[in-house]
Amino acid sequence: MEAAPTGQRSSHQSVEKGRSRHKIPRDVETDIAYLYEVLPQLSRIFRIIDKIGEGTFSTVYLAEAQMTDGSRRMFALKHLIPTSHPVRIAAELQCLTVAGGTENVMGVTYCFRKEHHVVIVMPYMEHQTFVDIVGSLSFEDVKHYIFHLLKALRHIHKFGIIHRDIKPTNFLFNQQRREYTLVDFGLAQGTPDTQIELLKELLGVDKAPRSVFGEKNINGTNSHKPGTDKVEGLLLKTKREEVIPRKIVSSKHRSVPVRAPLNQKPKPPAVSPMLTCNCFMTDRVCNICLSRKQQVAPRAGTPGFRAPEVLTKCPNQGTAIDMWSAGVILLSLLSGRYPFFKASDDLIALTQIMTIRGSRETKEAAKTFGKSIVCSRDLPRLDLRILCETLRGLRSWDDASLPAEFQASRNPAEVKQDAGSPAKKRMSSGSLRSIAELQEMGWDKAPDDVYDLLDKLLDLNPVTRITASKALQHPLFKDMTT
Incomplete structure (x- = not known):
């Protein structure tokens, strides 16, 4: 905890002054209370002041800690969502540990974990x-x-x-x-x-396969059970009913979307592998293109x-x-x-x-x-x-x-x-x-x-x-x- 980079140590005064001017929203207070609840050891070290960032995979909080020399420093606490893949979490930590702390790259000060809750502690940079x-x-x-x-x-x-x-x-x-x-x-x-x-x-x-327009996100797989550290078999294979969209094209090129019966896959068209599609530069999608593997x-x-x-x-x-x-x-x-x-x-x-x-x-x-x-x-x-x-x-x-x-x-x-x-x-x-x-x-x-x-x-x-x-x-x- 003593490894905060030079230049970060005095930032808490101006930050605290700004934070004191407005009341923390109730929903943020609720989130802070929840974080203290799932990771009780945080309350013994940090006073969490505010939520300063929120994304798809994590939430970042501003916190203050009193150091052993009596000084107070500001830190950013990154709480990773409980469904985050364990290898993804460990890889992020390794990036921060190996490459961070120099050359304008954020380093890591400490990491807390209890069951499937993880908080990465980093120096706070006022910006x-x-x-x-x-x-x-x-x-x-x-x-x-x-x-x-x-x-x-x-x-x-x-x-x-x-x-x-x-x-x-x-x-x-x-x-x-x-x-x-x-x-x-x-x-x-x-x-x-x-x-x-x-x-x-x-x-x-x-x-891992995903849909055409879906984000590539292994963080979205809730496959890590508390107390389990094994990496293999973490991705859940979920069964789902498939709905295959198809089009019926009239002579006027007006397409009407219809759905195939549930759990029934259409048979691929019997065409030569060398045959090119016939929907190029048209307003429809042919069976050849529909049958291609994503x-x-x-x-x-x-x-x-x-x-x-x-x-x-x-x-x-x-x-x-x-x-x-x-x-x-x-x-x-x-x-x-x-x-x-x-x-x-x-x-x-x-x-x-x-x-x-x-x-x-x-x-x-x-x-x-x-x-x-x-x-x-x-x-x-x-x-x-x-x-x-x-x-x-x-x-x-x-x-x-x-x-x-x-x-x-x-x-x-x-x-x-x-x-x-x-x-x-x-x-x-x-x-x-x-x-x-x-x-x-x-x-x-x-x-x-x-x-x-x-x-x-x-x-x-x-x-x-x-x-x-x-x-x-x-x-x-x-x-x-x-």
Whole structure:
């Protein structure tokens, strides 16, 4: 418990002051009481102050502890859901233990466990919410932010760790002190040569089949009985009645969905294995396509930050998916728009990527990892500098000639000013700052290097996408120590 990193020790004073200004909601008080109940040993060490984060697989609390030297320090307590897979929990802990505590990667201080309840204790880092500061960062702030994110990625990738959920909420940032920390390895996977032993076990566990549009989530299997530490046989095989959707297509191509009888699988069509489908570029799905076996591939991560190879279910995924996510973050930082991509499903997400990177380029890249993409219309590749400067407010919308997809995201105040105000007085729809303010923040002097790095991070081909090590050697960071 004495291993809290330097710089974290005095944060509790300002945090406590802020927390005391508002009453903790009753539901949070109930959750805290429950945590004390299932893990009584916590009450002997920590005073849990508030709930500061909640996700699908865990809840994070802010807590204070009195150290042996009399000082008080703040900690983050991550309570993993009781249904979490034991190997997944152990793998996350091993990532934090082996790779954490240095190079902008969160470390672990202690771990509590009682039966199937697990709490990971980590140093608390006071930080700002990304959505609140994305439009107020200077260019130098952005440069330092992406530099330190790349340092964290280089470090974990050396250990063969694929984070799989790189996003701003998992990269904590203290703007005043310029401190950065990569957190949450709950979805991490290993490369074939990973140094994290338990990630090697997950390579087998993570191959459990799932539905086409379902998240790849071994955390959702309630297969660990209290007091049982065996890994084998943890995934439950549940029987369920299958409902097979089919379509009856009329001569007018109007399809009516019908259902096959329960527990009755349709017979596969008697066709030659070499026969291609006959529904290509039509509004129906043929029996050949319906009979094809679903391809299983990792899809963990957050919508809006998934790489093209993840969206197209490419089975061979590596550390390049983290680099794509870093590119999306940089795109938000340069444009002042967060979230930049927001889609309800993978196909819409892929379409949004094509809007930026071009449909022809996306289709060509997909071929390199064995996928075929069909697009109803050609979408040109956009100039990243023009796109970002227009969205931030440094360029006129009329001069940029951006697609209609981006016109819908313009701020009403900016549209109103377009009618009678000169371009130099327009406000950025992302940050609502004047041209003079943007110039003062250094945005008018952003070099081409930063857009070149963005282009390399958003390389549609994972094979040629820039690595973290190479990115840190980019001319953009020539004056910074790696």
